[in-house]
Amino acid sequence: MKDLKQLKEKWAQQNFEKQYSKEELNGFLRKKSTYSIKWIFYLSIAEFLVYMGLPLFSPNYIESFAYYKSLQLFGFSIFITITGYILLLYFMWRFFKNYRKITVTSSVKEHLSTILSTRRAVNQYFYANVGLLLIFTLVVFVRAFQMDSSLIGLEQEDISFLVICFVIGIVVALVLGLYGLLYYFVYGRFLKPLKRNEKELRQLNQ
Amino acid sequence: MMSPPKNESEFVVLLEQHQNIIHKICRLYTNNEVEHEDLFQEISIQLWRSYDRFEGKSKFSTWMYRVGLNTAITLYRKEKKRLNTQPLNDQFTSIQQEDYNPKVDEHLEWLYQKINHFSEIDKALVLLYLENKRYDEIAETLGISAVNARVKMNRIKERLKKMLG
Numbered sequence: 001m002k003d004l005k006q007l008k009e010k011w012a013q014q015n016f017e018k019q020y021s022k023e024e025l026n027g028f029l030r031k032k033s034t035y036s037i038k039w040i041f042y043l044s045i046a047e048f049l050v051y052m053g054l055p056l057f058s059p060n061y062i063e064s065f066a067y068y069k070s071l072q073l074f075g076f077s078i079f080i081t082i083t084g085y086i087l088l089l090y091f092m093w094r095f096f097k098n099y100r101k102i103t104v105t106s107s108v109k110e111h112l113s114t115i116l117s118t119r120r121a122v123n124q125y126f127y128a129n130v131g132l133l134l135i136f137t138l139v140v141f142v143r144a145f146q147m148d149s150s151l152i153g154l155e156q157e158d159i160s161f162l163v164i165c166f167v168i169g170i171v172v173a174l175v176l177g178l179y180g181l182l183y184y185f186v187y188g189r190f191l192k193p194l195k196r197n198e199k200e201l202r203q204l205n206q
Numbered sequence: 207m208m209s210p211p212k213n214e215s216e217f218v219v220l221l222e223q224h225q226n227i228i229h230k231i232c233r234l235y236t237n238n239e240v241e242h243e244d245l246f247q248e249i250s251i252q253l254w255r256s257y258d259r260f261e262g263k264s265k266f267s268t269w270m271y272r273v274g275l276n277t278a279i280t281l282y283r284k285e286k287k288r289l290n291t292q293p294l295n296d297q298f299t300s301i302q303q304e305d306y307n308p309k310v311d312e313h314l315e316w317l318y319q320k321i322n323h324f325s326e327i328d329k330a331l332v333l334l335y336l337e338n339k340r341y342d343e344i345a346e347t348l349g350i351s352a353v354n355a356r357v358k359m360n361r362i363k364e365r366l367k368k369m370l371g
Contacts, residue, residue, distance in 0.1 A: 004366060010313050011336040016229040020246075025218045025225075028250040104252045104276040105259050105269070107349025108330065111276045197280055203327045204350060 039190045040122060041095040048088050071143045080136045087132070091125040112201040119191055126183050130176060137175060141168045217257055220266055221250060227270050230337075233318060234329045235278040249277045264346075271334070272347045279326045320369050331362040 020028075055061045068077040098118040104111065145151050145164060221228075228249050232242040253273050260269050321332055327348075334344045345355040 003370065004363065007313070007317065007366065007370065008336055008338065010311055011317075012338075014226075014230075014311060014314050016226060016233075018229075020222070020225055022215075022218050022222055025221050025250060026214070028247045029214065029218075029254045031247050031251060033248065033251045033255075103256060103259065104273045105256045106276070107272070107347060108275055108279060108327075109349030111280055111349075115280055200279060200326050203325055204348060 038099055040118060040187065041092075041099040043186060043190070044088070044092045044095050044125075048092060051085065051088065068140070071140065071147050073140060073143055076139060077136075080132060084129070084132055087125070087128050091121060091128075094121045109201065109204050112197050112204070115197050116201060119197075122187050122191055126180075126187070130179060133179060134172065134176065137172050138168075141172070214254075217254060221253065224267050224270055227267055228274055230333060231271075231274040231278050234321070234333055235326070237322070245278060249274045252277045268343060268347075271337075271339075275330050275333070275347065279330065328362065328365075331358055332366070335359055335362055335366075 065074065065077060068074050095118065098114055098121065102111065102114045102118070106114070145168075228246055229242075231249065232245045236242045236245050253270065256273060260266070321329060324332065330348065331344075334347065339347070341352045341355045341359065344359065345352040348355065350358070
């Protein structure tokens with residue numbers, strides 16, 4: 001092939017061996033889509049329902065508030081819980097907005113931008129949750145070592161402050177690690193396909 | 207310009223008539239016939255789902271490019287089956303695609319193999335160039351300015367020219 005004109009001619013003449021019949025095409029319209037954005041929104045609803053159902057399914061949930069009360073952290077625990085719900089509702093709203101906005105009929109650039117905005121929202125949601133969890137865990141631990149008689153006992157048994165800090169650090173890291181893993185497997189699965197889009201968008205803007 | 211039919215059977219007729227557009231997109235964005243069929247199905251689903259938003263302002267075929275490319279670039283992923291590494295040479299590329307649509311014209315097969323490692327956007331530009339789309343249509347499909355479309359199209363033409371030797 002010598003030039004672009006010839007290439008275009010060949011391109012225009014090409015025929016695909018496989019031609020689908022009306023019946024086959026009809027069947028395709030009934031297949032399940034692999035569209036991933038909607039799943040991020042559905043997952044946030046599922047997460048909200050789990051949070052709402054937590055007091056019903058976890059027998060220690062209410063008791064844990066009594067423990068926070070004994071540490072004089074009742075108000076703080078309620079504040080963190082409510083902030084968690086507000087965060088979840090706020091991000092659910094953002095996911096829903098993106099879900100509605102994302103349409104395959106928009107231009108490629110607009111489409112990529114909305115998808116990336118969903119990805120950013122999920123990342124922010126993760127970091128906001130991690131931050132909240134970290135603050136809550138640290139405050140409870142510090143207060144527990146000050147006020148919980150069973151933990152104060154440890155200090156009296158000559159267990160150094162550094163060892164206690166080390167134990168707190170390990171526990172916090174474990175909790176955050178588990179939380180990170182959960183998000184990696186739950187949301188990460190749906191975010192992975194969106195990751196590459198950033199590069200594509202950059203290329204379009206060049 | 208035809209007004210859009212509102213029922214499924216009429217949509218399927220249009221889909222059947224224009225299926226080569228989807229085949230071309232699938233051939234560009236997939237590496238084997240299984241993936242080709244998967245992507246074809248996904249594009250058909252997305253076309254049908256968004257069909258009520260098709261107002262007939264543009265041609266049905268133009269609208270198909272947009273939905274098809276959006277689906278191929280952003281939604282459809284078969285990462286595990288794909289080889290994402292850059293092909294080392296032509297031999298590698300031909301091994302990767304050796305069982306893909308063997309009856310296609312040898313020149314076109316060569317072209318498909320050459321552009322297999324292009325970026326998703328460059329593949330879209332090649333498609334729109336070879337389909338003889340106007341700059342304003344390219345700009346509208348990609349969501350960029352007509353000037354930018356012209357610049358990008360010139361770059362792609364140069365790249366293709368170089369490939370042809």
